[in-house]
Amino acid sequence: MSGPAPANRLVVPVVVLAVLLAAPPFLSSYVLTLLTQSLIYAIVAMSLDLLLGYLGLPSLGHAAYLGVGAYSVGILTSRYGAGFGTVLPVGVGLALILAAVFGLLALRATGVYFLMITLALGMVAWGLAYRWVSLTQGDNGISGLPRPDVPLPWSLAGAIPFYYFALAGFLLALGVLWLIVHSPFGMSLVGVRESETRMRTLGYHVWLHKYLGFVISGGVAGFGGVLWAYYNGFVGPTDLDLSTSVEVLLMVALGGRATLLGPALGAGIIVFLKNLVSVYTQRWLLILGAAYIGTIVYAPEGIVGAVRRLSEATEPAPARPEA
Amino acid sequence: MDFWISQVFNGISYGALLFLLAGGLTLIFGMMRIINLTHGSYFLLGGYVGLTVIWRTGSFPLAILVGAVAIAVLGVVQWRLFLHRLAGEELGQVLTTVGFALIFQDLALVIWGGEPYTIPAPAALTGAFNTGTLYFPVYRVFMIGVAAVVAVVLWFVLERTRVGAMMRATVDDAEMAGGVGIDVRRISMGVFALGALLAAGAGVVGGAFVGVYPGADFEILPYAFVVVIVGGMGSLRGALIGSLLVGLLDNFGKALFPEFSYFTLFAPMAAILAIRPTGLFGRA
Numbered sequence: 001m002s003g004p005a006p007a008n009r010l011v012v013p014v015v016v017l018a019v020l021l022a023a024p025p026f027l028s029s030y031v032l033t034l035l036t037q038s039l040i041y042a043i044v045a046m047s048l049d050l051l052l053g054y055l056g057l058p059s060l061g062h063a064a065y066l067g068v069g070a071y072s073v074g075i076l077t078s079r080y081g082a083g084f085g086t087v088l089p090v091g092v093g094l095a096l097i098l099a100a101v102f103g104l105l106a107l108r109a110t111g112v113y114f115l116m117i118t119l120a121l122g123m124v125a126w127g128l129a130y131r132w133v134s135l136t137q138g139d140n141g142i143s144g145l146p147r148p149d150v151p152l153p154w155s156l157a158g159a160i161p162f163y164y165f166a167l168a169g170f171l172l173a174l175g176v177l178w179l180i181v182h183s184p185f186g187m188s189l190v191g192v193r194e195s196e197t198r199m200r201t202l203g204y205h206v207w208l209h210k211y212l213g214f215v216i217s218g219g220v221a222g223f224g225g226v227l228w229a230y231y232n233g234f235v236g237p238t239d240l241d242l243s244t245s246v247e248v249l250l251m252v253a254l255g256g257r258a259t260l261l262g263p264a265l266g267a268g269i270i271v272f273l274k275n276l277v278s279v280y281t282q283r284w285l286l287i288l289g290a291a292y293i294g295t296i297v298y299a300p301e302g303i304v305g306a307v308r309r310l311s312e313a314t315e316p317a318p319a320r321p322e323a
Numbered sequence: 324m325d326f327w328i329s330q331v332f333n334g335i336s337y338g339a340l341l342f343l344l345a346g347g348l349t350l351i352f353g354m355m356r357i358i359n360l361t362h363g364s365y366f367l368l369g370g371y372v373g374l375t376v377i378w379r380t381g382s383f384p385l386a387i388l389v390g391a392v393a394i395a396v397l398g399v400v401q402w403r404l405f406l407h408r409l410a411g412e413e414l415g416q417v418l419t420t421v422g423f424a425l426i427f428q429d430l431a432l433v434i435w436g437g438e439p440y441t442i443p444a445p446a447a448l449t450g451a452f453n454t455g456t457l458y459f460p461v462y463r464v465f466m467i468g469v470a471a472v473v474a475v476v477l478w479f480v481l482e483r484t485r486v487g488a489m490m491r492a493t494v495d496d497a498e499m500a501g502g503v504g505i506d507v508r509r510i511s512m513g514v515f516a517l518g519a520l521l522a523a524g525a526g527v528v529g530g531a532f533v534g535v536y537p538g539a540d541f542e543i544l545p546y547a548f549v550v551v552i553v554g555g556m557g558s559l560r561g562a563l564i565g566s567l568l569v570g571l572l573d574n575f576g577k578a579l580f581p582e583f584s585y586f587t588l589f590a591p592m593a594a595i596l597a598i599r600p601t602g603l604f605g606r607a
Contacts (some may be wrong), residue, residue: 109600127585285429292422296415
């Protein structure tokens with residue numbers, strides 16, 4: 001796992017963080033909005049990275065957890081007037097529970113079958129959101145959601161305060177995931193990805209590792225979903241349809257698997273691409289489609305992976321295990 | 324009683340359409356382990372091409388033929404240029420084929436616009452058979468007939484011909500099949516073309532039934548997947564039984580539990596997979 005020296009590796013993230021902290025007053029409100037969206041989607045993408053990058057399990061139903069978090073906000077605030085202090089634990093808790101149930105089913109399969117079963121489970125969640133009209137208001141979704149009522153001296157109604165709120169959420173999720181993947185548990189997840197047989201022989205409980213990774217990943221995605229609903233003020237079935245799940249997969253693949261910050265970068269690129277391209281041309285689906293194919297053809301190991309490979313080619317660094 | 328009979332009939336006829344779509348998909352899956360999310364686009368594009376042919380010539384059979392063949396060629400090109408390199412890379416397959424699906428969706432929007440169309444069925448296939456209180460639309464009977472013919476032909480080709488034996492050998496073990504001199508690449512390409520052909524043909528047949536409109540591709544795609552997954556990848560018999568099951572579940576779900584209609588469709592699939600991860604008739 002040794003790349004460039006640790007101090008070197010920190011330079012880019014610290015600079016990026018400084019820019020993210022200092023930038024808002026200088027940005028147009030539109031760009032700030034997109035940046036907020038990127039941060040929230042980055043949470044979801046990083047959560048999928050735990051599953052796809054570190055465990056090697058490609059899920060096609062990750063939007064389900066985002067959806068559970070988002071609908072928790074929608075239903076609890078619109079029906080019961082619940083505050084952020086209630087909604088956040090319920091949303092994340094429900095996402096964890098959902099992942100705990102889905103994980104039991106999905107982890108019976110591997111490879112293609114894992115993709116298929118997660119697709120099916122994602123469709124179950126989408127189908128409920130779309131059709132269970134008395135709870136979810138179906139296709140119309142739930143709109144008019146308020147911004148979170150946090151005990152802070154300033155209101156989160158404005159774009160800049162909410163941006164910092166999303167940034168805090170992003171850093172929290174990043175911190176949690178970073179600690180997990182650098183813990184002995186996280187290392188053994190990579191071990192499971194590389195060879196289940198070897199890990200089993202070494203005495204690890206392979207299924208339990210996969211299961212815990214699956215559940216944690218779902219919980220973090222649910223956290224992203226809670227923020228997403230608060231940001232949008234709206235939640236609808238499109239938030240958890242297949243194309244959302246695939247988009248998150250693209251973010252992870254584009255940024256670089258098993259790098260956490262790579263998928264966050266991928267999230268930013270896709271959010272900006274989607275929005276900016278649609279300003280200039282109506283053919284943004286075409287360009288998004290090309291982005292999917294281009295990622296696989298030209299950057300199969302993602303942006304961060306490609307950058308690392310280049311830097312390792314120029315300086316004699318120790319070999320890194322193949323992802 | 325009438326309610327049950329007509330709902331069963333409706334379920335079977337929708338299942339027939341799904342079989343046309345999923346029969347090829349399951350062979351592609353079984354043989355190449357390629358997850359093709361473009362399959363729904365073949366259905367939609369087939370419908371659009373068929374629509375254009377009908378507008379120009381007024382011939383329904385010609386619409387099916389041209390729609391199916393045109394999209395089969397498109398599928399082969401896509402496979403030759405991109406997909407065959409991605410063997411074993413599930414993530415790459417998913418992202419590439421979604422990319423194609425988005426591109427096709429957009430191109431269809433450019434060429435045919437955003438309005439929903441229905442392919443006009445020939446006069447002989449309109450109307451209904453009336454048996455007292457029951458009422459069976461001729462077009463639904465026609466769909467069941469087409470699916471039955473296709474099922475018999477596919478079964479015959481797979482089980483009773485030399486090419487079929489090669490295909491089954493490739494499904495079972497591509498490496499061994501190659502080892503005994505079967506041209507696995509050519510067989511794979513043929514199966515991919517067949518899958519696209521059937522899906523596009525289903526698009527024309529279905530275009531007179533569910534319509535041809537933007538979004539139909541991603542709407543029908545999950546159904547095809549459910550059929551393949553429930554039946555087991557690579558199993559034609561599984562696809563047939565899976566189609567009927569999904570058609571019936573979908574119909575009864577929508578009729579009896581409208582709020583949970585997708586749930587009644589996808590939840591049994593998840594349950595079947597949890598018990599048999601390879602589907603009812605699939606082999607690992």
